Amino acid sequence: MKDLVLLKIGGSVITDKKKAFTENRKAINRLSKEIRKGYNPRRMKLILIHGAGSFGHHMVHKNKIHKGIRNSKQLVDFAETQTVQNRFNAMVTESLQSQRIPAIPILASSTAVMHNIRLKHMCLDGVKELLKIGMVPVLYGVPAVDTKQKCSILSGDMIMSWIGKELKPDKIIHATDVDGIYTADPKRSRKAKLIKEITLEDWRKIKNGLTGSSSVDVTGGMFLKVSEMITLAKLGISSQFINASRAGNVEKALKGKKVKGTLIKA
Amino acid sequence: MKDLVLLKIGGSVITDKKKAFTENRKAINRLSKEIRKGYNPRRMKLILIHGAGSFGHHMVHKNKIHKGIRNSKQLVDFAETQTVQNRFNAMVTESLQSQRIPAIPILASSTAVMHNIRLKHMCLDGVKELLKIGMVPVLYGVPAVDTKQKCSILSGDMIMSWIGKELKPDKIIHATDVDGIYTADPKRSRKAKLIKEITLEDWRKIKNGLTGSSSVDVTGGMFLKVSEMITLAKLGISSQFINASRAGNVEKALKGKKVKGTLIKA
Numbered sequence: 449m450k451d452l453v454l455l456k457i458g459g460s461v462i463t464d465k466k467k468a469f470t471e472n473r474k475a476i477n478r479l480s481k482e483i484r485k486g487y488n489p490r491r492m493k494l495i496l497i498h499g500a501g502s503f504g505h506h507m508v509h510k511n512k513i514h515k516g517i518r519n520s521k522q523l524v525d526f527a528e529t530q531t532v533q534n535r536f537n538a539m540v541t542e543s544l545q546s547q548r549i550p551a552i553p554i555l556a557s558s559t560a561v562m563h564n565i566r567l568k569h570m571c572l573d574g575v576k577e578l579l580k581i582g583m584v585p586v587l588y589g590v591p592a593v594d595t596k597q598k599c600s601i602l603s604g605d606m607i608m609s610w611i612g613k614e615l616k617p618d619k620i621i622h623a624t625d626v627d628g629i630y631t632a633d634p635k636r637s638r639k640a641k642l643i644k645e646i647t648l649e650d651w652r653k654i655k656n657g658l659t660g661s662s663s664v665d666v667t668g669g670m671f672l673k674v675s676e677m678i679t680l681a682k683l684g685i686s687s688q689f690i691n692a693s694r695a696g697n698v699e700k701a702l703k704g705k706k707v708k709g710t711l712i713k714a
Numbered sequence: 715m716k717d718l719v720l721l722k723i724g725g726s727v728i729t730d731k732k733k734a735f736t737e738n739r740k741a742i743n744r745l746s747k748e749i750r751k752g753y754n755p756r757r758m759k760l761i762l763i764h765g766a767g768s769f770g771h772h773m774v775h776k777n778k779i780h781k782g783i784r785n786s787k788q789l790v791d792f793a794e795t796q797t798v799q800n801r802f803n804a805m806v807t808e809s810l811q812s813q814r815i816p817a818i819p820i821l822a823s824s825t826a827v828m829h830n831i832r833l834k835h836m837c838l839d840g841v842k843e844l845l846k847i848g849m850v851p852v853l854y855g856v857p858a859v860d861t862k863q864k865c866s867i868l869s870g871d872m873i874m875s876w877i878g879k880e881l882k883p884d885k886i887i888h889a890t891d892v893d894g895i896y897t898a899d900p901k902r903s904r905k906a907k908l909i910k911e912i913t914l915e916d917w918r919k920i921k922n923g924l925t926g927s928s929s930v931d932v933t934g935g936m937f938l939k940v941s942e943m944i945t946l947a948k949l950g951i952s953s954q955f956i957n958a959s960r961a962g963n964v965e966k967a968l969k970g971k972k973v974k975g976t977l978i979k980a
Contacts, residue, residue: 489786520755523816523848530818531807534800541797550789552796555821559840571837574825577859582789593843 451618452493452579453702455483456608458624459501459589461692462540468506471536476543479698484547486702493579495611496544496551499604500589503536504529508591508601514565516597526599529591530557537588544586552578554585556607557592564596567606572614587611609676612685620685621701622673623692628710629674647713651678677712686714717884718759718845719968721749722874724890725767725855727958728806734772737802742809745964750813752968759845760968761877762810762817765870766855769802770795774857774867780831782863792865795857796823803854810852818844820851822873823858830862833872838880853877875942878951886951887967888939889958894976895940911977917944943978952980 457479464470487494508514511525537553544551559571575585592602612620632640646654651674677687690697690709700707723745730736753760774780777791803819810817825837841851858868878886898906912920917940943953956963956975966973 517847520816520848521814524811524814527807527816527818527849528811531804531811534819535804538797538801538804541793545790545794545797548787548790550786550793552793552823553800553821554824555819556824557818557840558820558822559825559837561839561843569839571825571839573827573835573837574823574859577827577861581783581859581864582786583793583859593840593847593849595843598847 450491450493452495452615453619453621454495454497454608454611454617455621455698455702456497456604456623457499457692457698459499459504459604460625461501461623462498463501463503463536465502465505468502469532470502471539473539473543475693476540478695479692480543480547480549482696482699483544483702484549486699487549487584489582492702494584495575495579495615495617496584496586497604497608497611498537498540498586498588500533500536503532504589504601507532513591513599514601516594517599522599526591533588533590537586540588541586544584549584550582551584551586554578554587555590556587556602557590560592560602562592562594562600562602565594565600567592567602567610568595570607570610572611575611576615605673605676609679612680613683616683616685619704620677620680620687621698622677622687622689623698623701624673624689625691625693627691627694627708628689629670642708643710645711645713646674646678648678648681651681674712681712681714684714687712716757716759718761718881719885719887720761720763720874720877720883721887721964721968722763722870722889723765723958723964725765725770725870726891727767727889728764729767729769729802731768731771734768735798736768737805739805739809741959742806744961745958746809746813746815748962748965749810749968750815752965753815753850755848758968760850761841761845761881761883762850762852763870763874763877764803764806764852764854766799766802769798770855770867773798779857779865780867782860783865788865792857799854799856803852806854807852810850815850816848817850817852820844820853821856822853822868823856826858826868828858828860828866828868831860831866833858833868833876834861836873836876838877841877842881871939871942875945878946879949882949882951886943886946886953887964888943888953888955889964889967890939890955891957891959893957893960893974894955895936908974909976911979912940912944913979914944914947940978947978947980950980953978
């Protein structure tokens, strides 16, 4: 039996988050090479997920479609935002393909239905069959139809949770632009300490505010990311947070080698 | 109740079929304007489907993925072919969006499962919800996973038949680069006569070869296109074949005005 591996690369790693619509081509190409070296098709089935970074956030900040659609102009904004994500995904998949990885674009919003900013359903039949023949499906954060507010954002993190629950992968690698989960925001505080491991018991204490100075950083969406992985830990799936901006980490993690980071223990 | 309209634009209309990877930008932009004029969101739900034209045929002719996958290189070909289709669809949807049409890309292969070159299943839940909020889903011909030969082509025509059967549209417009169905190939024979109407009874005669000189042209895939529309006619859905290369035809057809062409009568 091949192991099913889920690797998510954050948008902050592969785009310049400060400049709208700007890819980090150097990082994309480096990661494609790392994935080629770390991916062993004889032993592994691989699903990739990437964030939108500066191809999504700037646009949505302006058109506000994440808060729902109130006029017909926003319907066009919704469509435009989707097309831009497909263009960015084309850059990513082309880079992977140039490394001979059969990385095929999968557009989650073509089947996803959200309700009140939560994912209600997404059909994975195609993805399952693609994995069987050795393809590497590449999903990405997208705007999606919402049966309450017409449109909301189906983020890469939400896609990862959905696939985690539905396909029960053997390994989940969550690669961002920091080393892992910290006690405070490492970009703002010098006192921030990396947490090497979070167990379900630790999480209970953290949520109840019992850990004092060693509580996890709740800024920058990291809390939400951990929270989603805790849900998977409860289903028996461990995951690890690593830094994809550091060369070699993704390759090592795919190969099962030790990488600095945070382990969320099932 | 709004009418559901299904409009398919053939790849030969919006690309230069002789040159690989060459869009016909003039035709794309003209058709976007025609669709904007003909599409009335208060009375109509609209689904668009486009062919791949020179973005698909040349590539597939070379990599042969339509005949199934036999080696790992072809897995990468499959992925590459998909990404190229997404890039072409981005051109088409951007043109439509510039006319303020909320044309959202829908990647059929993200959910489709084929078996032995036939479409076995495709989830339309997302498409149905998108139509409800006033979006215009844009689907397109793509390579898709095949549970027998690993990969086959899910053409725009096959997508149209599937949606026809599943969503039972009120109107189907099949726009190609000829005026409709002929008694012979109009590009080769001067004697070719346009057939204004084909009923189920006519089709029975044609298939049995009883019509002599007025039998339909079976070259160039037209027979298959008609055959698919006949299947829908049996379900009570009429369709019309028109020429989208002639300016104004698509607009007129959307508005329900008389257009030269062939009617397949339910």
